[in-house]
Amino acid sequence: MTVNREIDDILQRGADGGRITPEEALLIYTDAPLHALGEAADAVRRRRYPDGIVTYLIDRNINYTNVCVTACKFCAFFRAPKHKEGWAHPMEEILRRCGEAVELGATQVMLQGGHHPDFGTAYYEELFSSVKAAYPQLTIHSIGPSEILHMAKVDGISIEDAILRIKAAGLDSIAGAGAEMLPERPRKAIAPLKESGARWLEVMETAHRHGIESTATMMMGTGETHAERVEHIAMIRDVQDRTGGFRAFIPWTYQPENNHLKGRTQATTLEYLRFVAMSRLFFHNVAHLQASWLTTGKEVGQLSLHMGVDDLGSIMLEENVISSAGARHRSNLHDLIWMIRSAGRIPAQRDTLYRHLAVHRTPEEDPTDDRVVSHFSSIALPGGGAGRALPLVEAH
Template sequence: MNRLSDKEAIDLLKHGDILELGQQANKIRQEKHPGNTVTFIVDRNINYTNVCLNECRFCAFFRRENRKDAYLLPIETILQKVKETQEAGGTQVMLQGGLHPSLPFEYYLNMINTIKTAFPDIVIHSFSPAEILHFSKIANKSIKETLQDLRSAGLASLPGGGAEILVDRVRKIVSPKKIMTDDWLKVMETAHSIGMESTATMVLGLGETIEERIEHMRRVRDLQDKTGGFRAFIMWTFQPGNTQLGGNKLSSWEYLKTLAVSRLYFDNISHIQGSWVTQGQQIGQITLAFGADDLGSIMLEENVVRAAGTAYQMSIDKMVNTIEKADFKAAQRDTEYNIIRRF
């Protein structure tokens, strides 16, 4: 199959039949992942602080430092959350916080090191490019040195958070204080260059055009051609509740169509993840017929999407049931997509 061009991808998003797209994407998924297995991970998002300098208009989670409901979790609380994760069969934690104006770089190094010392088997898959760039500035170090220090402390890989739409026109509207496209890509390229892999993400429904969605995908695909460091592409929809940006939720129809096109477009990324967190369990199940081979995490804790008024619950049993009812075989994976348990 020839590589899908940007023009062809745009045409498919604008005029393609959704069921045909689903069938084509499903065929590619089966070629890349024969055997009918759908994976998921057991992990926990630990939001160690909600204080953030960026104040993104699409975010309902952040608080200014002087607000009464601003917080910074004590290390004892973080360790308890990691302990609960491991006891629940979890293998990974994702530390996510705002860009706190008062914390030194050593705080983050100590936090990772303390977690890794107490729980050596837990994988720390944490800190988006925006956080990494913030750390490099407060530490007065290069991005590469910052990442090397974090890796020495126990950081394993980076999540793809903060990508939103990798087009500066959109970013200047929805998150003007946040890093722009080239900075996000530069952090990821640097991480890949030292052998630290990551995921890539995309948030639909931020006022982007069809052409800008494909531009986002092209920037990710181009970098993947260069580094091969993205393990997965993960896409979800903007949740407008309680945000400054507001607006309406994108339809599940539009989400599924774009998901299918992403599977056709990313010939160089192995895994495409379906989002039950923003779409709900039933649409999450349908993503498995639209190119997704992974359903992400059961998320023992999740606060950012919840702050926007969207909350879907998941357990291991419910996840396995969701996958099996779609006629797939469920398997628990680790951060690197190795299967560690079949059901």
């Protein structure tokens, strides 16, 4: 209990699984005592997942090109068309990286890249069908609404037609990529050439209607207000009310290096943890909440497990985009399991649909593969790392 009856009532209603309004969400985000906010959010986790399990995933994020016409101000990864540092991987290189991922136990691959002016729907059909043919055991959880809009524009076809074609080619699930900030003012400030937030959500809703689920994300720390952060999740929740197609929500923090924003703003650790907890209370209709240890660090990732989080995301055998902007946090399978176990939870490897593949109830049941480490940022290498194998770093 706090000294504010209104805040107490909101926290209790949220903890019990009731719906809180955006105005109430903003109030508890800014004014609720941290411990009371975290306790209410953790009550949601305990009610939803009484077994105390926290999940993780093994996947690889493979970027097929860094050529992009969108030029987002926060992005350090892209290169403009015809830039001397632009590249696009041939299919054999993409398949080689998929094979490495499978060898290390990955169950999912995230294929993402820039908005290449020459890449229409046929490119993605070949990409997904080739991966699916070579590695049918890999779930293709890939691209985002921005890439779908881009391929539809290149070909002059509808969003729906593009979605149906890439689904038929093997796309299993859509990543929450490109959400950044959905409200109009902050979105135009950081990505003026990108589609609107409403359009991003329209693509997701169309995909959900055709049986393709997705995740939703938010990048915080580029100068948006507290109210705009709440507006972002309210826009997502409205779509979820209609479709139920978002499996998880994943907030992450802007990384300040090598991009035009230059780190003039950033979200603090406290802002991040408060937002995570408030989101768990707000998203009564989204099953999972994932922490972003990649951008916040392992210590903050572990703290978030006490703020309603039930998933620590991926070991991520390769990641280039956020790494380009300065994310230096790495982990390995032993570290991630230690983070979960030492927080008083039970670690479990999951698949894309959050089905448990292996539950490690005791330390004796923990996996022992020291090669499963994150993450190798390959773009620093000539040709975007083409032909380079994953460095199998020993765990410490």
